[in-house]
Amino acid sequence: ELKVEQNPLFLSMQEGKNYTIYCNYSTTSDRLYWYRQDPGKSLESLFVLLSNGAVKQEGRLMASLDTKARLSTLHITAAVHDLSATYFCAVDFGNEKLTFGTGTRLTIIP
Amino acid sequence: EAGVAQSPRYKIIEKRQSVAFWCNPISGHATLYWYQQILGQGPKLLIQFQNNGVVDDSQLPKDRFSAERLKGVDSTLKIQPAKLEDSAVYLCASSSARTIREQYFGPGTRLTVT
Numbered sequence: 001e002l003k004v005e006q007n008p009l010f011l012s013m014q015e016g017k018n019y020t021i022y023c024n025y026s027t028t029s030d031r032l033y034w035y036r037q038d039p040g041k042s043l044e045s046l047f048v049l050l051s052n053g054a055v056k057q058e059g060r061l062m063a064s065l066d067t068k069a070r071l072s073t074l075h076i077t078a079a080v081h082d083l084s085a086t087y088f089c090a091v092d093f094g095n096e097k098l099t100f101g102t103g104t105r106l107t108i109i110p
Numbered sequence: 111e112a113g114v115a116q117s118p119r120y121k122i123i124e125k126r127q128s129v130a131f132w133c134n135p136i137s138g139h140a141t142l143y144w145y146q147q148i149l150g151q152g153p154k155l156l157i158q159f160q161n162n163g164v165v166d167d168s169q170l171p172k173d174r175f176s177a178e179r180l181k182g183v184d185s186t187l188k189i190q191p192a193k194l195e196d197s198a199v200y201l202c203a204s205s206s207a208r209t210i211r212e213q214y215f216g217p218g219t220r221l222t223v224t
Binding site for chain 2: 004031033035040041042043045048050088090092095096097098099100101102103
């Protein structure tokens with residue numbers, strides 16, 4: 001079965017702190033996506049990770065992919081309120097269809 | 111470049127009624143997807159089209175859901191008859207091999223079945 005698991009499901013953190021969201025998946029893939037979703041909005045693409053060891057950074061967010069461990073991380077550096085949202089990882093298991101994780105609802109507290 | 115367009119944005123219907131959603135993908139994108147996102151969950155794929163052909167509809171509840179993409183561009187998703195558990199956001203996405211098959215999502219249609 002193709003499964004994608006994220007943890008934590010909920011994350012409340014203070015501004016200025018660092019934290020990491022984890023995404024584990026069940027079987028081989030070298031194509032993983034991170035999306036952001038604001039309440040009532042659609043999905044905004046953040047990162048596309050296409051190979052083992054891939055690392056992408058945009059502002060305070062950095063994503064990495066370890067295909068051998070079947071693990072991706074989304075690291076948040078010095079969080080600011082604007083980063084409050086739900087973050088999804090999604091895996092393409094080789095069939096051009098995405099299997100999404102459960103999402104991590106991130107709340108940044110001033 | 112215009113993004114993925116969907117309409118309507120919101121729809122409220124009673125159970126057992128029918129409803130249809132429309133999607134216009136990004137120009138030139140051959141692959142089109144419909145996802146269902148229930149509140150508090152990640153999107154779940156319902157159907158995938160390549161041009162006007164169905165690639166995968168294994169998770170589409172075919173007793174009540176149908177979808178078509180007649181000319182390989184626009185697509186419609188229909189529910190008939192609707193059930194309470196169909197309340198969700200229906201997202202359309204499109205992708206192209208020219209853009210590493212990254213999926214771009216539309217704004218979604220929020221369906222409430224009462």
